[in-house]
Amino acid sequence: MTGSKLPLLNNATRDLATFAALLQYEDLPRSVIERIKTSLLDSIGCCLYGLTLPWTQRVLAMVDEDGGKPVASLWRTGRRTSISNAVLVNCTAGHAFELDDIHKESILHPGSIAIPTALAFADRAGKVSGREAITAMASGYEVGTRVGNAATMSLFFRGFHPQGTSGAFVSAATAGRALRLDATAMQHALGIVGSQAGGLMAAQEGAMVKRFHAGRAAQSGVYSALLAKQGFTGIVDVLEAPYGGYLSTYSDAPNAARLTDGLGTEWETAKIGYKPHAAVTSIHAALDALTYIMQSNGLHANDIMHVDVGVSAMTHVHCAWPYRAQGVTAAQMNLYYGLAVTAIDGVAFVAQYHEGRLADPRILDFIARIDACIDPQIEALGPAFRHAARVSVMTRGGITLTHEIMNRRGSNENPISPREIEIKFQALTESCLSPRDIAQIIYLCERFDELDDISELLALLAAPRLH
Structure with missing residues (x-):
């Protein structure tokens, strides 16, 4: 029983x-x-x-x-x-x-x-x-x-x-x-x-x-x-x-x-770790590995004939399903879309996930050049490396370039700096906060443990947004 x-x-x-x-x-x-x-x-x-x-x-x-x-x-x-x-x-x-x-x-x-x-x-x-x-x-x-x-x-x-x-x-x-x-x-x-x-x-x-x-x-x-x-x-x-x-x-x-x-x-x-990309965490290492290959070799999207990506079973189930333009959430969760928009724009942040980009023919064309699979070596490392990725790029010149990232940028093992968090904050809030309020919220968060009363921060959050 x-x-x-x-x-x-x-x-x-x-x-x-x-x-x-x-x-x-x-x-x-x-x-x-x-x-x-x-x-x-x-x-x-x-x-x-x-x-x-x-x-x-x-x-x-x-x-x-x-x-x-x-x-x-x-x-x-x-x-x-x-x-x-x-x-x-x-x-x-x-x-x-x-x-x-x-x-x-x-x-x-x-x-x-x-x-x-x-x-x-x-x-x-x-x-x-x-x-x-x-x-x-x-x-x-x-x-x-x-x-x-x-x-x-x-x-x-x-x-x-x-x-x-x-x-x-x-x-x-x-x-x-x-x-x-x-x-x-x-x-x-x-x-x-x-x-x-x-x-x-x-x-x-x-x-x-x-x-x-x-x-x-x-x-x-x-x-x-x-x-x-x-x-x-x-x-x-x-x-x-x-x-x-x-x-x-x-x-x-x-x-x-x-x-x-x-x-x-x-x-x-x-x-706790942080996100430099506006996408599901599981694909960040793959995005950064592709970026590294392209920047290190002066490549543009049109220079790439094929991309192979090896990831954990968790990431494969979570993110490597066939992409269809069915909404922003789906694009942000999808490995293929993230890689394609990174190859074309060099970044996967807010603008790359605008509704108007989701069926962009250039993105769909690049997605057709990507294959993803479960990498047995990454999978053997266990859950601690479920965000790892190994990316191989074949150029139109017939050269194959490979890069792997075991711990994604922004993770506890591969952290980004507090200054990078500030830059991210500024980028996200510039449309709804004045420069003065942005600076003041950063200041109050930096000194949050010293504040006897957090009412000033609460008031800044409560005020009507800029139009």
């Missing part, structure tokens, strides 16, 4: 909840604090750009119609709503254009969930210090990524989107810490949110709904924490339950030990 099975890991939900509830700023290593501050700027930039996009505007229109107690801002609108509705919009915006931060093992983008959630609660509370907000964010980052780690890539291969599933735990822990739930209430918050986790990966092949997964996960986490504060109960062993628990249901091959391995000493938050 299912009831006789042992838990996957004794007291795992309780232990994670206790950690999140009791976490103090003083417990955080400097590396975690600095990573959260970098993610703060990066995530705000992603959100502010994402708020300008049509799919986020549709969510915003629904929330405007729905109403809500005006306690938290809908960023760059000058309007306020409930915390749950604010995070639905702001977190959808954060995941709206494949630009948000990434934790490789968990396959999560915690910044687009944790940061708007923590700031929404700070908005409602009034005077909140940067240190207190950082602590709430770190609680969400740490709990959510550990849940994703334990679910393993099996969750993805089963067809679930980690952002909508494991991401719900990011928000629940963030919200619970912002509300200062005790350990028991935090355990119930996690137990409630586990029943709300959801998101299907088929959304990547032509739908707006993938963007919504981050917003819905955040809203579910907020509901869960608020319900737990009211004494509403959840599944107290939601993560480790042998039947109907999160890991036993969503994953065919869970690794429950990853829930608490090194808890409080090995920080998953310090492993």
